Amino acid sequence: MVHHGLWRVQNVHTQALTITRQDRERLNGHHGRVIWFTGLSGAGKSTLANALEVELHRLGRRTYLLDGDNIRQGLNNDLDFTDVDRVENIRRIAEVSKLMMDAGLMVMTAFISPFRGDREMARELIGTENFFEVYVSTSLEVCEQRDVKGLYKKARNGLLTNMTGLNSPYEVPERPDIELDCANVTAGLAITRILSLITAQ
Amino acid sequence: MVHHGLWRVQNVHTQALTITRQDRERLNGHHGRVIWFTGLSGAGKSTLANALEVELHRLGRRTYLLDGDNIRQGLNNDLDFTDVDRVENIRRIAEVSKLMMDAGLMVMTAFISPFRGDREMARELIGTENFFEVYVSTSLEVCEQRDVKGLYKKARNGLLTNMTGLNSPYEVPERPDIELDCANVTAGLAITRILSLITAQ
Numbered sequence: 433m434v435h436h437g438l439w440r441v442q443n444v445h446t447q448a449l450t451i452t453r454q455d456r457e458r459l460n461g462h463h464g465r466v467i468w469f470t471g472l473s474g475a476g477k478s479t480l481a482n483a484l485e486v487e488l489h490r491l492g493r494r495t496y497l498l499d500g501d502n503i504r505q506g507l508n509n510d511l512d513f514t515d516v517d518r519v520e521n522i523r524r525i526a527e528v529s530k531l532m533m534d535a536g537l538m539v540m541t542a543f544i545s546p547f548r549g550d551r552e553m554a555r556e557l558i559g560t561e562n563f564f565e566v567y568v569s570t571s572l573e574v575c576e577q578r579d580v581k582g583l584y585k586k587a588r589n590g591l592l593t594n595m596t597g598l599n600s601p602y603e604v605p606e607r608p609d610i611e612l613d614c615a616n617v618t619a620g621l622a623i624t625r626i627l628s629l630i631t632a633q
Numbered sequence: 634m635v636h637h638g639l640w641r642v643q644n645v646h647t648q649a650l651t652i653t654r655q656d657r658e659r660l661n662g663h664h665g666r667v668i669w670f671t672g673l674s675g676a677g678k679s680t681l682a683n684a685l686e687v688e689l690h691r692l693g694r695r696t697y698l699l700d701g702d703n704i705r706q707g708l709n710n711d712l713d714f715t716d717v718d719r720v721e722n723i724r725r726i727a728e729v730s731k732l733m734m735d736a737g738l739m740v741m742t743a744f745i746s747p748f749r750g751d752r753e754m755a756r757e758l759i760g761t762e763n764f765f766e767v768y769v770s771t772s773l774e775v776c777e778q779r780d781v782k783g784l785y786k787k788a789r790n791g792l793l794t795n796m797t798g799l800n801s802p803y804e805v806p807e808r809p810d811i812e813l814d815c816a817n818v819t820a821g822l823a824i825t826r827i828l829s830l831i832t833a834q
Contacts, residue, residue, distance in 0.1 A: 442781070450683060451690045451698070459690065483649060489652045489660065494695065496736040507728040526731055527708040535697040535738060 434616055456536030460494045464533035465630060466558050470545045470605060471568030472597045474575035476614040480568060480622055481540040486559055487623055488538055496532055498525055499542040501607040515593040526554035533562055538630075546596045564630055567608035572597045574615055657737030660787035665734035666831060667759050670771030671746045671799045671806060674784055675776035680771060681823055682741040688824055689739055697733055699726055700743040714795040720751055727755035734763055739831075747759040747797045749804040765831055773798045775816055812815050 457463050467484065469477040478499050485495045504511075510523055511517040522545050532539045545551055555563045575597070576584040586597035594600045605611075610629055612622045668685065670678040679700050686696045705816075709725055712718040723746050733740045746752055756764045776798070777785040784827050788796035795801045806812075809828055813823045 449687060451696060455690060456697075458696070459693065459695070485652050486650060489656060492660065494657070494660070494737070495652060496732070498732070502735070504733060506731065507725060524708060524725075525743075528732065529731065531697070531699070531703060531706065532733065534703070534737065535733065535736070536695070537736060569825050 443561075453534045453536065456534075460536045461619050462482050462534045462538070465538045465564065466529045466533050466554075466580065467540045467558075467564045467566060467626065468528055468529075468540065468545070468551065468554060469540065469542045469566045469568055470551060470608075471570060472572055472575045472602055473544055473595070474578050474580050474621050475568040475570035477542040477568050480566070480612070480619065480626075481512060481616075482544040483619055483623055485540055487627065488526055494536060495538045495540070497540045498529060498532075503528075503543075515594075515600075518594075519547065522547070522550040522554065526550075526557050529554070530533050533558065544602070546600065546602045548605070551605065564609045564626075565605055566626060567605045567611045569611050569613045570605075570615060573612070620624075634666040636709045640670075645729055654735045654737065657735075661695070661737045663694055665737045665739065666763050666765065667730045667734050667755075668741065668765045668767060668827065668831060669730075669746070669752065669755060670710075670741065670767045670769055671742045671752060672771060673773060673776045674745055674796070675779050676769040677782050677813075678745075678769050680741040681767070681797070681813070681815075681820065681827075682743040684820055684824055686741055690830065692755050694739050695737060696739045696741070698741045698743065699730065699733075704729075704744075705762035712716075714801075716795075716801075720748065722757065723748070727751075730755070731759050734759065738765060742774055745797050745803070747801065747803045749806070752806065765810045765827075766806055767827060768806045768812045770805075770812050770814045 453464060468480070469481050471477050481499065483499055485497045488495045493567045503525060505530065509519050511521050522543065525541055525543060529539045529541055545554075551565060555565065579585055583592060583595060586592040586600065596602045610625060612625070614622075654665060666684070670682050672678050682698055682700065686698045689696045704726060708729065710724050712722050723744065726742055726744060730740045730742055746755075752766060756766065780786055784793060784796060785799065787793040789797045797803045813826070813827060818826075
């Protein structure tokens, strides 16, 4: 039957007929991984993730950075900052990270991700051997002093609810793969430490 | 101030400090693109998309295939097959495709995507210069005759609502970039035609 032509493609060739994560990793020359940055607003997650991506790219790694800029205005533009929506926000980010890892990429995520349960969900979904939790532990004091986006001031003035660290909780990671406080470590050293962690495997 | 160390990374280096789509494309040696397969259940979208990925991978392209297997059970596992949920299903797929294209990948999507408005939304979001709509126009008759997943039979027996082509509409593309009917074209020729389309640019 002529109209079965399309299906027969699965039998006529002898090479691999489905491209797997392993195939993509072989082509890229490295593994797909997820490096999950967590910490307060203004702690330095995006800056650090961005600097890490620059360095990985320089080393020829295939990378992507998921952050508020490309997620909140796109995929998750239907979500708010309530607890329920924050859980869904992180769930989707974890799922997209997993897909991108499956595509052979080293994925960095830079979101507050304040709830321990959500981060554990992400780790479980992605697989603990693929998942690196980077806790950017810069103190609330320092974050609020800097207040890059003016969010802490807004929250203090009662114009912003659900501000993590002020009127919404941040659950400190119990066993992060690495902890970095920007008051105690230079960016260069931070990147070096993360690199040695993720390339040690 | 020591705790500003992290931020200073944006100034101390002279090389590019943010990795862009263009940087990733340069590293990959090709453009990021989205090849969007649409058509009835059983038309051959997944088979064709899969065969295309195999060929692109063989040519050294960085690829990913989004389909029901990796989307419905993951990112979109909270969605049903109602009209509202189908719109949201396609919206998320379009957003993830866009992110993956931004990551420098050639992305194939294999979903019925029955509504014209949704596919236009996807095209607009992704950018018409990046977006190829492949209409797999295998007739309902042929799809139902094959009925690989047994869905048509289930729908005919009243066990399945929202079956595209039977009790839910399929809006035929008006100007697809390419149209392929598996009753009229072999898989090999179909792939050749798609390849020449997406590499013509």
